[in-house]
Amino acid sequence: MPERDDEEREFDIKWADGAEHKEPSARARMLAARWKENPPGPVPFRGEPEHTASRRSSGRSSGRSSSWVSTAVVLGCVAAVIVFLGYIDFRPY
Structure with missing residues (x-):
């Protein structure tokens, strides 16, 4: 029985895809x-x-320079973590 349902469903899909007129979706109609x-x-x-637009109107600089600032902050944090881990490793017990 499930095989017959699959065949019927496939026929229905082929039939629907082959329709000459397709009704627009509800959003398209709205x-x-x-x-x-x-x-x-x-x-x-x-x-x-x-x-x-709101950022530029408040007097801040363009997004291009802020991306460099954030890159510098991230690289600075990574460098600080590396230095801190190196300090912990070489510290006498």
């Missing part, structure tokens, strides 16, 4: 209805994320 009354405005290809 957006189409919303945009019919209130069409969306133009959107730039790569819009600036909101959190980046």
Whole structure:
């Protein structure tokens, strides 16, 4: 019996995939209805994320320099751990 169910299910999938007209999803229907009354405005290809825009408006520097600062902080922490472990290893008991 399970084999017959699999065959029927496969037939149904092939039948559904071969349909000439496919109904849009509920989200697509909702957006189409919303945009019919209130069409969306133009959107730039790569819009600036909101959190980046607020960071720049507060007077901070761009994200490029902050990535160097965070890299320097991480490398400094790694160097401090290496020095600390070396100090523990060479300390007389």
